[in-house]
Amino acid sequence: xxxxxxxxxxxxxxxxxxxxxxxxxxxxxxxxxxxxxxxxxxxxxxxxxxxxxxxxxxxxxxxxxxxxxxxxxxxxxxxxxxxxxxxxxxxxxxxxxxxxxxxxxxxxxxxxxxxxxxxxxxxxxxxxxxxxxxxxxxxxxxxxxxxxxxxxxxxxxxxxxxxxxxxxxxxxxxxxxxxxxxxxxxxxxxxxxxxxxxxxxxxxxxxxxxxxxxxxxxxxxxxxxxxxxxxxxxxxxxxxxxxxxxxxxxxxxxxxxxxxxxxxxxxxxxxxxxxxxxxxxx
Amino acid sequence: xxxxxxxxxxxxxxxxxxxxxxxxxxxxxxxxxxxxxxxxxxxxxxxxxxxxxxxxxxxxxxxxxxxxxxxxxxxxxxxxxxxxxxxxxxxxxxxxxxxxxxxxxxxxxxxxxxxxxxxxxxxxxxxxxxxxxxxxxxxxxxxxxxxxxxxxxxxxxxxxxxxxxxxxxxxxxxxxxxxxxxxxxxxxxxxxxxxxxxxxxxxxxxxxxxxxxxxxxxxxxxxxxxxxxxxxxxxxxxxxxxxxxxxxxxxxxxxxxxxxxxxxxxxxxxxxxxxxxxxxxxxxxxxxxxxxxx
Numbered sequence: 001x002x003x004x005x006x007x008x009x010x011x012x013x014x015x016x017x018x019x020x021x022x023x024x025x026x027x028x029x030x031x032x033x034x035x036x037x038x039x040x041x042x043x044x045x046x047x048x049x050x051x052x053x054x055x056x057x058x059x060x061x062x063x064x065x066x067x068x069x070x071x072x073x074x075x076x077x078x079x080x081x082x083x084x085x086x087x088x089x090x091x092x093x094x095x096x097x098x099x100x101x102x103x104x105x106x107x108x109x110x111x112x113x114x115x116x117x118x119x120x121x122x123x124x125x126x127x128x129x130x131x132x133x134x135x136x137x138x139x140x141x142x143x144x145x146x147x148x149x150x151x152x153x154x155x156x157x158x159x160x161x162x163x164x165x166x167x168x169x170x171x172x173x174x175x176x177x178x179x180x181x182x183x184x185x186x187x188x189x190x191x192x193x194x195x196x197x198x199x200x201x202x203x204x205x206x207x208x209x210x211x212x213x214x215x216x217x218x219x220x221x222x223x224x225x226x227x228x229x230x231x232x233x234x235x236x237x238x239x240x241x242x243x244x245x246x247x248x249x250x251x252x253x254x255x256x257x258x259x260x261x262x263x264x265x266x267x268x269x270x271x272x273x274x275x276x277x278x279x280x281x282x
Numbered sequence: 283x284x285x286x287x288x289x290x291x292x293x294x295x296x297x298x299x300x301x302x303x304x305x306x307x308x309x310x311x312x313x314x315x316x317x318x319x320x321x322x323x324x325x326x327x328x329x330x331x332x333x334x335x336x337x338x339x340x341x342x343x344x345x346x347x348x349x350x351x352x353x354x355x356x357x358x359x360x361x362x363x364x365x366x367x368x369x370x371x372x373x374x375x376x377x378x379x380x381x382x383x384x385x386x387x388x389x390x391x392x393x394x395x396x397x398x399x400x401x402x403x404x405x406x407x408x409x410x411x412x413x414x415x416x417x418x419x420x421x422x423x424x425x426x427x428x429x430x431x432x433x434x435x436x437x438x439x440x441x442x443x444x445x446x447x448x449x450x451x452x453x454x455x456x457x458x459x460x461x462x463x464x465x466x467x468x469x470x471x472x473x474x475x476x477x478x479x480x481x482x483x484x485x486x487x488x489x490x491x492x493x494x495x496x497x498x499x500x501x502x503x504x505x506x507x508x509x510x511x512x513x514x515x516x517x518x519x520x521x522x523x524x525x526x527x528x529x530x531x532x533x534x535x536x537x538x539x540x541x542x543x544x545x546x547x548x549x550x551x552x553x554x555x556x557x558x559x560x561x562x563x564x565x566x567x568x569x570x571x572x573x574x575x576x
Contacts, residue, residue, distance in 0.1 A: 010333050031446075034446035
């Protein structure tokens with residue numbers, strides 16, 4: 001009898017062995033209270049030593065929107081669409097959630113080495129907590145975003161509530177991105193160095209600050225490519241739902257939905273495959 | 283005349299001390315033993331007792347540059363250089379085998395760099411074995427929760443967070459809360475952020491949270507007791523209590539007294555080779571005799 005068989009007989013299992021995907025998800029689900037508490041605790045402690053505290057979570061994107069809106073407003077001159085300030089506010093505020101999920105997700109394993117090495121729990125909990133933290137931060141931001149929209153002259157309407165399912169889909173997409181980035185960083189730490197650059201490139205190429213139809217109309221193929229851009233399409237739906245005179249193609253829901261679930265499934269499997277690897281000293 | 287510094291050290295005064303050797307010029311233990319040279323101790327499981335951890339012919343290797351830098355950290359060089367010059371393999375554990383049974387508490391001793399911590403990391407599943415494997419009834423855990431706590435939060439919220447991190451439900455945390463606060467002696471300060479605590483206070487809180495858990499297989503690495511003399515006494519008592527409730531304990535310590543006090547079995551590792559496994563007093567005696575001889 002081999003040792004493995006003998007061990008099996010006494011009900012012992014190989015230490016650190018990766019569970020099946022279904023068991024893995026079940027284990028993560030049973031840790032949901034921990035995930036939520038960790039996310040909440042981090043949000044609370046994030047700014048506790050700043051005088052303005054949590055207010056910064058709203059002030060930072062506000063300043064960003066002001067700065068980018070001002071610069072790109074001047075640069076684009078007559079090419080900017082109607083209600084440009086609201087257009088920029090929606091773009092900047094929602095994009096912030098994507099950036100925080102991506103950079104936070106990338107550091108969720110490597111930045112918590114001590115935690116990973118001392119306690120046994122499915123490591124999936126860490127990137128999930130990171131995105132949960134992003135969602136918790138997003139909520140007051142959305143509220144402020146609607147207030148800005150009203151200040152800037154947008155009339156409130158029932159379609160504003162469509163932002164809820166949209167944010168859910170967006171969270172699914174961001175979750176997938178966070179999982180992929182988390183594992184890449186574990187293999188190649190250098191990834192965190194180029195991540196801010198990737199974030200900025202995406203920021204400037206996702207139509208956060210300009211309307212693709214107006215700016216890129218000389219290159220029709222590019223406009224077509226943006227029809228399948230998950231971030232741009234998310235922003236376009238949000239704008240159509242919030243702004244007075246923005247339109248979107250209903251097809252965008254399919255684009256966003258398929259991207260979201262494909263990214264999540266790929267991210268989950270990709271992250272789970274390396275479960276035994278996390279926390280190891282290399 | 284060449285002075286041998288080892289002769290200047292009185293082993294009776296410093297029985298546990300040996301200079302760190304992993305990255306010194308002494309390479310005698312690097313790859314000198316090929317895996318097949320090591321005698322595979324044949325595992326035999328006592329059918330009358332319930333085994334909890336089986337370590338089967340465990341080998342662990344680290345790859346390091348001769349500069350001492352870990353291979354993994356020098357990613358660029360690994361990318362750019364196909365033939366890895368100057369890479370050495372440190373064979374940190376060379377065939378460790380033993381069976382730990384229920385209610386045993388096992389001390390692991392050996393000089394610095396002998397592979398004690400590597401063994402414990404391999405038992406928790408954090409270091410991959412080069413060959414051989416570790417089987418356990420449940421995932422062995424380290425006594426410690428510090429990494430899960432957030433300094434900016436109050437002690438009270440940290441108890442919730444730490445408890446959930448250890449795998450308790452919210453309700454169970456509520457039930458334990460009073461006891462944890464009382465044990466940590468933090469009744470008046472529990473609403474203050476943890477970063478305002480003195481180091482003793484936060485150590486007490488961390489210990490109290492971690493010690494609230496019932497462990498099936500517990501690993502204690504050189505951190506038997508924290509705090510002032512009074513708390514140290516109580517934490518030692520608490521550890522004894524955990525030990526009685528826990529299935530199995532592994533204890534790494536440089537203090538032979540603490541090993542003698544807490545362990546009923548002892549494994550001695552020297553340069554990655556399992557030298558001895560048996561009754562605590564016998565093994566410690568042999569180990570100390572070995573230190574004197576050097």
